[in-house]
Amino acid sequence: MTCQKLPHIFQDKIAPKTFKITELPADFSKQSRLLNLGKDMCYYSPATGGYGIVRVVLMVPETQALFVSPMGCARHGVIASYYYKETRDRTNAYFIREEQLALGNHVDEAYSAGLEIIRDTRPKGLTFIYTCADDLLGTDFESLAEELEDETQVAVRVATMNPIRAETDRPPLVRAFETVYSYLTADSLEEDSSRRSHEDILNILGIYSNLDPESEIHKLLARAGYSLKHVCDYKDFESFLELKDSRLNLVMGDAATKAALNMKSQLGIDFLRLPLTLLSESIVKNYHQLEEALGISLDYKDIQDTEESTIKELLSSHPLEGLSMTIGSSNSYSSFELARLLVMWGAEVREIYSNAISKSDEMHLEWLKKHSPETLVLPPDARTALMLNERKLNADLALGLDAAYYSNAHKYVDLSFESPLYGFVGQRKLLQNILSPKEISSSFESLLSKSSLVV
Amino acid sequence: MNYYSTLPPLSPDYAGAGSVFFDYEGTILINGPSGCLANYAGYDEPRYFSKKSALLSSGFRDVRAIFGDEDFLIESLPSIEVLKNSKYLLLLSSPSAAVIGTDHSAIAQNVELELDIPVFSIETSGIYSYDVGAQKAYLALAERYLFNKSGEYGNKPAAHTNSLALIGLNPLDYWGIEQIDAIRAAFENTHEIVCTLGFGGSLEDVSKLSQVSQLIVCSISALELARKCNKEFGTDYVCGVPVGSYYSKHIDEFIAVAKKPDNEFLRPQKASHKVLIVGQQFWARSYRLALEQLDPHVDVSIASLFLCDQEYMRSQDKKLSNEGELRALIRDGFDVIIADPLIKKLVPKDLTFIEAVHMAVSSRLFANHKTAYVGAHGLDEYLGLVEEQRC
Numbered sequence: 001m002t003c004q005k006l007p008h009i010f011q012d013k014i015a016p017k018t019f020k021i022t023e024l025p026a027d028f029s030k031q032s033r034l035l036n037l038g039k040d041m042c043y044y045s046p047a048t049g050g051y052g053i054v055r056v057v058l059m060v061p062e063t064q065a066l067f068v069s070p071m072g073c074a075r076h077g078v079i080a081s082y083y084y085k086e087t088r089d090r091t092n093a094y095f096i097r098e099e100q101l102a103l104g105n106h107v108d109e110a111y112s113a114g115l116e117i118i119r120d121t122r123p124k125g126l127t128f129i130y131t132c133a134d135d136l137l138g139t140d141f142e143s144l145a146e147e148l149e150d151e152t153q154v155a156v157r158v159a160t161m162n163p164i165r166a167e168t169d170r171p172p173l174v175r176a177f178e179t180v181y182s183y184l185t186a187d188s189l190e191e192d193s194s195r196r197s198h199e200d201i202l203n204i205l206g207i208y209s210n211l212d213p214e215s216e217i218h219k220l221l222a223r224a225g226y227s228l229k230h231v232c233d234y235k236d237f238e239s240f241l242e243l244k245d246s247r248l249n250l251v252m253g254d255a256a257t258k259a260a261l262n263m264k265s266q267l268g269i270d271f272l273r274l275p276l277t278l279l280s281e282s283i284v285k286n287y288h289q290l291e292e293a294l295g296i297s298l299d300y301k302d303i304q305d306t307e308e309s310t311i312k313e314l315l316s317s318h319p320l321e322g323l324s325m326t327i328g329s330s331n332s333y334s335s336f337e338l339a340r341l342l343v344m345w346g347a348e349v350r351e352i353y354s355n356a357i358s359k360s361d362e363m364h365l366e367w368l369k370k371h372s373p374e375t376l377v378l379p380p381d382a383r384t385a386l387m388l389n390e391r392k393l394n395a396d397l398a399l400g401l402d403a404a405y406y407s408n409a410h411k412y413v414d415l416s417f418e419s420p421l422y423g424f425v426g427q428r429k430l431l432q433n434i435l436s437p438k439e440i441s442s443s444f445e446s447l448l449s450k451s452s453l454v455v
Numbered sequence: 456m457n458y459y460s461t462l463p464p465l466s467p468d469y470a471g472a473g474s475v476f477f478d479y480e481g482t483i484l485i486n487g488p489s490g491c492l493a494n495y496a497g498y499d500e501p502r503y504f505s506k507k508s509a510l511l512s513s514g515f516r517d518v519r520a521i522f523g524d525e526d527f528l529i530e531s532l533p534s535i536e537v538l539k540n541s542k543y544l545l546l547l548s549s550p551s552a553a554v555i556g557t558d559h560s561a562i563a564q565n566v567e568l569e570l571d572i573p574v575f576s577i578e579t580s581g582i583y584s585y586d587v588g589a590q591k592a593y594l595a596l597a598e599r600y601l602f603n604k605s606g607e608y609g610n611k612p613a614a615h616t617n618s619l620a621l622i623g624l625n626p627l628d629y630w631g632i633e634q635i636d637a638i639r640a641a642f643e644n645t646h647e648i649v650c651t652l653g654f655g656g657s658l659e660d661v662s663k664l665s666q667v668s669q670l671i672v673c674s675i676s677a678l679e680l681a682r683k684c685n686k687e688f689g690t691d692y693v694c695g696v697p698v699g700s701y702y703s704k705h706i707d708e709f710i711a712v713a714k715k716p717d718n719e720f721l722r723p724q725k726a727s728h729k730v731l732i733v734g735q736q737f738w739a740r741s742y743r744l745a746l747e748q749l750d751p752h753v754d755v756s757i758a759s760l761f762l763c764d765q766e767y768m769r770s771q772d773k774k775l776s777n778e779g780e781l782r783a784l785i786r787d788g789f790d791v792i793i794a795d796p797l798i799k800k801l802v803p804k805d806l807t808f809i810e811a812v813h814m815a816v817s818s819r820l821f822a823n824h825k826t827a828y829v830g831a832h833g834l835d836e837y838l839g840l841v842e843e844q845r846c
């Protein structure tokens with residue numbers, strides 16, 4: 001017996017929700033940026049995913065996480081942690097029983113569980129993660145954390161995995177980034193006269209690892225006496241705390257803006273929005289911002305000329321004209337900016353899979369309306385999106401495994417969350433990856449199951 | 456304390472309920488944020504890519520929690536495109552919808568008035584384990600198609616003497632596909648398998664349960680259904696599945712020994728070795744019967760983090776509440792532990808460990824493991840490791 005597909009639901013074709021790029025509004029200030037509003041049913045695509053709340057809060061080294069939730073809520077996050085050995089031994093779960101929800105006494109047991117974790121593993125920090133049930137009940141985890149911190153003298157923080165707040169100004173990922181950097185509070189290091197200042201550190205936040213080590217940004221900043229750091233660079237908690245003395249916070253993903261604002265008010269660290277980018281115009285803009293904020297000159301022109309010249313040669317010998325492409329959103333980049341870059345290189349961008357338009361997407365959206373008006377935008381969580389990958393081959397090449405799945409492409413470029421490409425070198429490397437794409441060698445089921453995507 | 460540091464959260468009730476319906480070609484809607492659907496679809500439904508049923512989330516948000524959710528579902532559901540070709544609609548509740556007390560039964564009744572397909576609601580909450588949800592799902596199906604005489608398919612009691620149905624044959628209990636095939640293969644030579652509940656088949660199959668002479672209750676979640684069938688139709692039932700070559704070849708003997716009440720089995724006074732099987736009660740029971748057939752002096756205990764029925768427990772068996780209890784039990788003088796691979800981390804290195812994948816514990820992590828733990832080759836791993844050591 002085999003598990004054969006019996007697509008009864010495909011007897012009548014259901015068109016996936018689709019927007020012509022030219023139909024999307026120019027100004028989102030008066031309407032939702034979500035392309036599939038919370039007023040509708042949602043589909044969950046097996047290609048959907050991100051980094052996951054557990055992995056985000058556990059970016060802080062030597063800390064533990066404790067889910068306090070009904071059995072069902074924490075399963076995907078904890079199971080996913082088995083794929084990442086560094087987080088598995090730091091992920092714990094306490095399950096609420098039904099009567100406890102009514103009585104609210106699960107908080108006492110959650111406290112005891114937290115105490116047990118601290119006693120058994122001696123972490124440098126513990127993060128409680130609570131879910132929608134406690135959100136709706138209004139359980140006060142902040143007080144619980146304070147009390148446990150007082151008793152143990154170990155830093156205790158709170159994060160949420162409460163997607164019912166996904167459309168508020170403090171959705172789970174935003175809150176998770178706030179939690180990560182809340183460990184850098186002013187009193188997190190005892191005053192120590194030998195403590196050195198870290199005015200040379202520029203702290204990257206909003207993405208999930210430091211930038212590709214081959215990116216020119218590292219060299220450019222090193223020449224000016226600065227180094228880029230990311231929370232994941234640190235193996236121990238004490239070292240991680242040096243980020244509290246960073247010269248500047250660089251927000252590379254919108255979800256960390258609140259965390260940066262918190263650090264500005266609490267630690268006095270200023271921040272720049274410096275989107276993760278591979279588009280020359282945006283790279284230059286980012287470098288200008290850095291020069292201005294730091295009062296330095298980055299002297300990037302030579303590198304820009306060299307890389308752009310290489311790109312020109314590559315495009316001359318391997319033109320992208322006639323290459324149809326699709327772009328996914330399970331990565332840290334702006335899908336719309338990537339589309340713009342690809343169109344500039346001559347490729348035909350047929351489809352972009354995105355559930356939302358961010359503020360920084362707007363300028364790229366306008367550009368695409370003029371230069372690639374045939375591009376379609378499809379939200380993968382729309383209820384009709386279950387038909388997306390039932391369509392015939394829809395592109396020669398996909399950016400991202402999720403895009404490959406949706407468009408049934410046979411080739412794709414992996415856009416990893418780890419060590420993301422950046423700058424002019426990143427731009428050239430992306431083109432090289434496009435010219436040497438990965439083949440879909442086994443089934444999507446197998447590839448997606450092994451991928452690092454976590455909802 | 457209900458605290459887990461080594462094992463993951465177990466598969467929740469809404470996943471168990473969904474998995475019972477999945478092959479029936481309809482639409483399953485989990486009333487909750489999309490992450491709840493992702494738990495089931497991405498982590499507890501190995502058939503997800505087959506799209507036998509469409510899985511949707513209601514996209515539950517805070518505003519709906521505050522102002523109530525029922526009207527939204529009643530108004531929106533009838534217009535869902537995929538329902539046009541669906542054979543059923545199943546409503547399941549996530550923890551958030553359960554906390555605010557959403558009345559899914561009323562929603563189902565209202566929506567059914569607008570649709571020409573059956574609409575089910577099963578009260579899940581994400582607080583209980585998968586087998587609780589599966590149990591409710593089997594009963595809901597039976598109430599509609601089997602016990603309700605005015606049901607769509609009606610009852611046609613005409614039992615063949617060698618006909619049987621495999622009920623509770625669910626991927627969350629038995630996976631991968633090789634295990635399910637092995638169970639079926641064991642019965643196919645001697646019996647007519649009229650239908651299977653939990654994997655494969657169609658909604659119409661439910662009504663066929665009244666036509667079989669024997670129910671093979673593959674998992675604890677189908678026990679209540681079997682008991683009701685016995686009460687309504689006098690249908691005989693057996694709890695377990697054949698494990699090992701002997702019982703797979705001698706099905707009648709398996710049925711006879713599996714029918715014997717557990718309190719009639721005597722514990723060996725001097726054990727050849729002590730074995731602990733951790734898992735779904737009826738699989739574990741079957742494995743124990745196979746080991747006892749192999750060696751009458753083996754002393755086997757069963758422990759489960761899921762539902763357990765007292766009638767099928769022996770004095771040494773344990774219903775566990777949490778990981779801590781399991782951790783303590785494992786150190787209670789056993790020579791061999793047979794359990795899901797994730798449980799291995801709780802087991803001291805000097806004990807023999809035999810893997811038997813239980814998807815309700817380890818999700819998709821070991822979905823490709825081929826080691827048989829049921830059917831003709833179900834004891835091969837045990838024989839390779841344990842019997843070899845004894846020689």
